[in-house]
Structure formats: structure tokens, C-alpha cells
Amino acid sequence: MTERDRYHHGDLRGALVDAALELLEAEGSEAVTLRAVARAVGVSHAAPYHHFEDKASLEVAMTKQIRLDLAQTLSTVATASGSDSPDLAVAYVVWAIEHPQRFRMLNRAHSFVDNVTTTPAQPARGFAFDLLMDSMRVGQESGYFADNDPQDLALAAWAAVHGLATLLLDGRLTDGPPTVSEARRLALSVTRVLGYGLLRR
Amino acid sequence: MTERDRYHHGDLRGALVDAALELLEAEGSEAVTLRAVARAVGVSHAAPYHHFEDKASLEVAMTKQIRLDLAQTLSTVATASGSDSPDLAVAYVVWAIEHPQRFRMLNRAHSFVDNVTTTPAQPARGFAFDLLMDSMRVGQESGYFADNDPQDLALAAWAAVHGLATLLLDGRLTDGPPTVSEARRLALSVTRVLGYGLLRR
DNA sequence: CGGCAGATCTTGACAGTGAAAAGATACGGG
DNA sequence: CCCGTATCTTTTCACTGTCAAGATCTGCCG
Structure with a gap:
């Protein structure tokens, strides 16, 4: 909800979706892997599971x-x-x-x-x-x-x-x-x- | 080329394609995995690589x-x-x-x-x-x-x-x-x- | 101001996948 | 009869999605 990227928290989920869309556009749907998305955001590979089932x-x-x-x-x-x-x-x-x-x-x-x-x-x-x-x-x-x-x-x-x-x-x-x-x-x-x-x- | 399924040889490739199509119809495209297809034909998981790159x-x-x-x-x-x-x-x-x-x-x-x-x-x-x-x-x-x-x-x-x-x-x-x-x-x-x-x- | 409950993130593990490398086996032509 | 070669197996690797358990930070209540 906060505007700026907060340090530890921040708006993950939103960032994940954005990164996923960029990855999709840049390298195709095969490249859109959960781990790659997490990597792009700079977060551990299991972090997305707290925002997406x-x-x-x-x-x-x-x-x-x-x-x-x-x-x-x-x-x-x-x-x-x-x-x-x-x-x-x-x-x-x-x-x-x-x-x-x-x-x-x-x-x-x-x-x-x-x-x-x-x-x-x-x-x-x-x-x-x-x-x-x-x-x-x-x-x-x-x-x-x-x-x-x-x-x-x-x-x-x-x-x-x-x-x-x-x-x-x-x-x-x-x-x-x-x-x-x-x-x-x-x-x-x-x-x-x-x-x-x-x-x- | 031979008609009947030969024992050790036989017409793999053909059998693989058939099995893959059956798997596709039965369980959807996600289920069509190289290993599952090999399994369905009763052959090791690396065998398909001799017929398909x-x-x-x-x-x-x-x-x-x-x-x-x-x-x-x-x-x-x-x-x-x-x-x-x-x-x-x-x-x-x-x-x-x-x-x-x-x-x-x-x-x-x-x-x-x-x-x-x-x-x-x-x-x-x-x-x-x-x-x-x-x-x-x-x-x-x-x-x-x-x-x-x-x-x-x-x-x-x-x-x-x-x-x-x-x-x-x-x-x-x-x-x-x-x-x-x-x-x-x-x-x-x-x-x-x-x-x-x-x-x- | 202190500390605690819960959300958020990390670490480590597991089964399953595509793929390559190297060894075993059987077929067919000489 | 025998060996080269195509065929198949075993083993291994990096990578994936997913889960469980631990670590860390946040906001809130007293």
C-alpha cells in the first residue's frame, strides 16, 4: 500500500507480477519460472508462496x-x-x-x-x-x-x-x-x- | 518397418508417438512428458533420445x-x-x-x-x-x-x-x-x- | 518504552523433469 | 562366425514447483 519500495517489506506481489510480465515479454513464456521471477526481484525462491498459492x-x-x-x-x-x-x-x-x-x-x-x-x-x-x-x-x-x-x-x-x-x-x-x-x-x-x-x- | 511389435527392437518412434497422443487425450498436455511416454511404452526414460533429438x-x-x-x-x-x-x-x-x-x-x-x-x-x-x-x-x-x-x-x-x-x-x-x-x-x-x-x- | 504475535522472508529438502555421457546389448552384413 | 553399429539402459546433472521449518522484521498492546 505504501508508495515507495520499502526496504525489507515493500510491495512484493506487485513487484512479482511486474517482473513476471517483463520476463514474459523479454524471454517468452517458457522463461517465466517462479524461481526466475523471484531472482529478478531479488528475493528467495520460496518468497512468492507467501503471496501466491x-x-x-x-x-x-x-x-x-x-x-x-x-x-x-x-x-x-x-x-x-x-x-x-x-x-x-x-x-x-x-x-x-x-x-x-x-x-x-x-x-x-x-x-x-x-x-x-x-x-x-x-x-x-x-x-x-x-x-x-x-x-x-x-x-x-x-x-x-x-x-x-x-x-x-x-x-x-x-x-x-x-x-x-x-x-x-x-x-x-x-x-x-x-x-x-x-x-x-x-x-x-x-x-x-x-x-x-x-x-x- | 516390420509390421508386428518386435521384441527388443520393434517400431519405437511410432509407438512413442502413439503413446504420446493417447497420453495427451487422456490427461492433457501437461502430462505429456518424455519420461511418462517412455514409461507408457515400457522403455527407459532415455530411449526416446535415439529417435527424437x-x-x-x-x-x-x-x-x-x-x-x-x-x-x-x-x-x-x-x-x-x-x-x-x-x-x-x-x-x-x-x-x-x-x-x-x-x-x-x-x-x-x-x-x-x-x-x-x-x-x-x-x-x-x-x-x-x-x-x-x-x-x-x-x-x-x-x-x-x-x-x-x-x-x-x-x-x-x-x-x-x-x-x-x-x-x-x-x-x-x-x-x-x-x-x-x-x-x-x-x-x-x-x-x-x-x-x-x-x-x- | 518493551516485548510479543503474526506476517514476511530464507534455508533446506524432495520428487519429477529434460538432457547428456558412458556403458551394455542385440541385429545384420561381411 | 564375428564384429561394427544402431538401439537401449544406467547414471548423472541442473533446474523446476512445492513444502516444512527456521529466521527476521512489523505493528500493536500494555
Whole structure:
């Protein structure tokens, strides 16, 4: 709670999460080992166990932080661009390309989700889906979008964009590692097809 | 090469890959450890190193086998249904739900792809994309599909379907583990939206 | 101001993992 | 028949997640 790093105490837990995220970005998910994280913070290898029950528990904390970052990026884009523009879709794909490890971590969430118990009432679709559905509703009221169930529209859009991002990150669309400009181009192509539809009109 | 399991020799490598795949299906990817696989085959823990350079090398072999299985499933569906039907898309999603571990393995391929060097000329899009593009071309000639670049159409379709499958498997669309019928329903919904397009006509 | 209870951190240990090195064994070609 | 070589085993090492027990510091109550 205190602001400055206190000497012996300080805000471990927070420091651990930060170090873990840096390690992830710098050396990939394999390098994110409990001991390496502890080492990076300068603390003994068992210290993390007083703040996280598990390694999985640390990963859950990392995931929450990442989800927050993505949500913030997307929400600024969403408020700054019209609901009929492909900006949101492009921003999603570009963010994935620019933060590959973070994005992958989000998608591996299922593997350490014994504790995560999201409110059982509604599924954990997360922020992206909500933004999309709002966008769809607004677009419908403005006469842009077809008047299907906005949930169906949002799901199709999210699936397409999310699929494109994962395919790019898995290197299944490009020879080398995907670049941001390629990602932008493909995202625009996909959103165009998605907008007008596959079928001849 | 010999057919029957020979006593001392026999077709290890093949047996290791099979055992690894069974372990994967039965206990998840965490359980697929080199030693556990060796144990399952009844051989010492270092024996695999005479057939696979690495653990990653074993995983590459597993991936190839899985890719083959999926390709076979999809190709039978492709030949049995018209190019304008959503069968291929549904089959892709349903296969993913029915073989979650295998499907995830396919998508983790990037993590053990130092050796995989697909022919550098064309990206490793794999079989699904080729099937889709053929389907698109045929559909165009029959007057079903819009006459964009079929590659753009196929990419959008693949991205949507692949995205839906991964979202389902990550539990981001349903409360519990996704069922086949849910998967089928959502796949049909997504393909319908994809067909007619998001925008009002 | 003194000391104590509890949170926080360290030390040391254990089983399991991937990997390498070196020794044993059996197969097949000369 | 016999030996080279591929195949398999044994042993060993560094590293991992996890736990138990000890050490140290903090804040609080008197």
C-alpha cells in the first residue's frame, strides 16, 4: 500500500507480477519460472508462496493485468472512432501483433483457470465482446448494420478478428514473423469481407 | 518397418508417438512428458533420445499426425457437401470441440517450430486453407460467392471459423465446457452472418 | 518504552523433469 | 562366425514447483 519500495517489506506481489510480465515479454513464456521471477526481484525462491498459492495463481494475476491493458487500448479506440469503422478490429489485431506473448497468455488462460471462477451467471467473454456488441447496437440504430441479433453480429466479428490474430501469431499466414503493416492490411481485408458478406448480392 | 511389435527392437518412434497422443487425450498436455511416454511404452526414460533429438521433436511428430487426422476428416466432408453449404465450417469447429487437446496442440505449434521449416516459398497455412480456397473458387464459378479475390474470401472464412473454435475451447463463450451441439449452433450462426455480411443491404 | 504475535522472508529438502555421457546389448552384413 | 553399429539402459546433472521449518522484521498492546 505504501508508495515507495520499502526496504525489507515493500510491495512484493506487485513487484512479482511486474517482473513476471517483463520476463514474459523479454524471454517468452517458457522463461517465466517462479524461481526466475523471484531472482529478478531479488528475493528467495520460496518468497512468492507467501503471496501466491500456486504458480497458476501468479499467472492468473498476470492475466488480469494484461486483460486490463488490452481493455484500455481498445476502449480508447472505441470512443475515438465511429461504430461503422474497422478501427476497433484493426486495433485488436495490431495489439496482438505488438504484444504477442501477452496475447498468447490471454488465450492460454484455460490452463490455469481453476481459481478464476468468473461470475457463473454470464460467461467470461471479457471486454472485447462487450465493446463489439455496443458498437453493433449503435451501428444498427444508425442504420449501418443488418438488424440481426446484435449478439450474433458481434460474435461473428469477434471470431473473425480473434481468429485472424491467432493465425498471424502462429505464423500460419506469413513466412517470417508477422509485421504490423501486414496485420493491418489483413485485418482490413477481413473486415471488408465480413461487412459485405461472402455471398453474391 | 516390420509390421508386428518386435521384441527388443520393434517400431519405437511410432509407438512413442502413439503413446504420446493417447497420453495427451487422456490427461492433457501437461502430462505429456518424455519420461511418462517412455514409461507408457515400457522403455527407459532415455530411449526416446535415439529417435527424437528433442522433446520438441516428439511434439513435431505428434503435430504432423494430428494435422493428418484433421485433414482427412475435412476432406471427406468437403467432397461430400456442396461448396455453398456451411458443412465444412461446422465440421472444423466440431472437430475442434471433439478433440480439444489435439486442436490446442496444433495451435501451440509455434512453440516447437525451430525444426519445422516448411518450404520457405509459401507459408504453412495448411490443409484447411487450401480446402476453403478451392471451395470458394468453385462457389464463385457456380455464381454463389462474390467475385473478390478468393484468397481474401477464404482468409475471412478461415479466420472466423478458427476464431470461433479457439474461443469455444478457451471457454470464452459458454459457462461450462462447450458441447458439440452448442458448437454446431454457433458455427451455423457465424457462417450465416459471414455469408450475408454485417452491413445492411 | 518493551516485548510479543503474526506476517514476511530464507534455508533446506524432495520428487519429477529434460538432457547428456558412458556403458551394455542385440541385429545384420561381411 | 564375428564384429561394427544402431538401439537401449544406467547414471548423472541442473533446474523446476512445492513444502516444512527456521529466521527476521512489523505493528500493536500494555
